Amino acid sequence: MIRLPGLIDPHVHVREPGQTHKEDWDTATSAALAGGVTMILAMPNTKPPIFDYSTLDLALASAKEKARCDYAQFVGAGPDNAEILPNLASKAAGLKMYLDSTFGELRLDDMTLWMPHFAKFPKDSPIVLHSESRTMAAGILFAAIYDRPVHIAHISLKEEVLLIKAAKEKGIKVTCEVCLHHLFLTAGGEPLTPNPFPYERIGDKGKGGRVEVRPRLATQEDINALWSNMDVIDCFATDHAPHTIEEKDSDNSPPGFPGLETLLPLLLTAVSESRLSISDIIQKSVTNPRKIFHLPEQPETWVEVDENAEYMIKAVNQFTRCGWTPFEGWRVKGKVRKVVLRGRTAFEDGKILVEKGYGRNVRESQR
Numbered sequence: 001m002i003r004l005p006g007l008i009d010p011h012v013h014v015r016e017p018g019q020t021h022k023e024d025w026d027t028a029t030s031a032a033l034a035g036g037v038t039m040i041l042a043m044p045n046t047k048p049p050i051f052d053y054s055t056l057d058l059a060l061a062s063a064k065e066k067a068r069c070d071y072a073q074f075v076g077a078g079p080d081n082a083e084i085l086p087n088l089a090s091k092a093a094g095l096k097m098y099l100d101s102t103f104g105e106l107r108l109d110d111m112t113l114w115m116p117h118f119a120k121f122p123k124d125s126p127i128v129l130h131s132e133s134r135t136m137a138a139g140i141l142f143a144a145i146y147d148r149p150v151h152i153a154h155i156s157l158k159e160e161v162l163l164i165k166a167a168k169e170k171g172i173k174v175t176c177e178v179c180l181h182h183l184f185l186t187a188g189g190e191p192l193t194p195n196p197f198p199y200e201r202i203g204d205k206g207k208g209g210r211v212e213v214r215p216r217l218a219t220q221e222d223i224n225a226l227w228s229n230m231d232v233i234d235c236f237a238t239d240h241a242p243h244t245i246e247e248k249d250s251d252n253s254p255p256g257f258p259g260l261e262t263l264l265p266l267l268l269t270a271v272s273e274s275r276l277s278i279s280d281i282i283q284k285s286v287t288n289p290r291k292i293f294h295l296p297e298q299p300e301t302w303v304e305v306d307e308n309a310e311y312m313i314k315a316v317n318q319f320t321r322c323g324w325t326p327f328e329g330w331r332v333k334g335k336v337r338k339v340v341l342r343g344r345t346a347f348e349d350g351k352i353l354v355e356k357g358y359g360r361n362v363r364e365s366q367r
């Protein structure tokens with residue numbers, strides 16, 4: 001048995017308000033606990049999007065009623081809310097800016113729309129960018145011009161990790177996260193080489209829509225670059241983005257994978273393969289996210305894992321409402337046995353043991 005600190009996932013789509021048939025604050029935070037995650041940062045591209053006082057209150061009210069692990073909620077940058085967002089900064093996880101097209105309505109096509117957000121959002125509150133490839137380069141330029149930190153969500157490409165490395169070497173305040181699916185799945189769901197997991201190709205299931213995710217799954221060369229520049233990567237994130245299995249297998253498959261419950265088993269399997277160390281997990285899933293997003297420590301909080309337990313990932317055993325996982329049938333080594341959150345056993349042997357509403361808004365305790 002290994003005891004780890006509670007993990008922080010800085011990138012989760014809870015889907016509430018508005019799309020609770022996919023997920024809600026109850027199922028998302030139950031999935032988090034089952035994956036050894038004791039704190040999630042929730043993204044704002046819900047329906048409605050979280051972008052002002054009333055929508056932030058709406059999301060936080062649902063969270064307060066239903067969350068079983070701790071959390072904070074991002075606000076989203078829109079074309080005309082840069083004036084009011086600084087007033088919400090202390091209540092929010094940070095500001096999320098969608099600079100490339102993705103799922104949802106928050107979008108900033110024109111760089112003149114980025115400027116007021118960079119100018120006005122407090123420098124000690126996090127800004128997270130969904131920005132791919134050359135858009136990411138523009139985002140890093142903004143960090144340099146406005147001399148403020150930015151965090152790049154879900155990097156997936158060789159050119160991205162190499163540019164972030166170069167920017168860090170120049171002293172630009174940029175950090176980044178990588179998602180597990182971008183470390184373990186190549187384009188089309190083809191096997192990674194060498195493949196540490198005997199698994200089924202996700203593209204073989206359904207109508208092929210299951211591989212849809214943004215950023216898209218990348219090439220073997222990209223994956224190799226991520227693994228060989230692991231020191232450049234600050235955080236692991238799931239980008240847990242549940243859509244139901246019926247939606248994924250429809251003709252118009254929405255992009256996104258669930259990921260909370262498979263995070264720690266995949267990381268521990270990588271440890272068993274000597275691709276990662278336990279201290280990498282603690283650094284990128286606890287220490288660094290805490291620092292980057294100014295998150296409080298969680299007292300009396302830990303995760304017990306059986307690092308030798310081997311099992312097969314199956315969607316039927318998951319708490320997420322979406323009913324599928326891109327890692328269905330994968331053999332993993334390393335199982336979450338028990339999660340203790342602020343002195344109470346929150347998860348043990350497959351069961352959630354804390355009630356809805358046990359989770360706390362970590363920004364509230366910081367005010």
Ligand SMILES: [Zn+2]
Nearest residue numbers: 011043239241
């Ligand atoms: Zn996302």
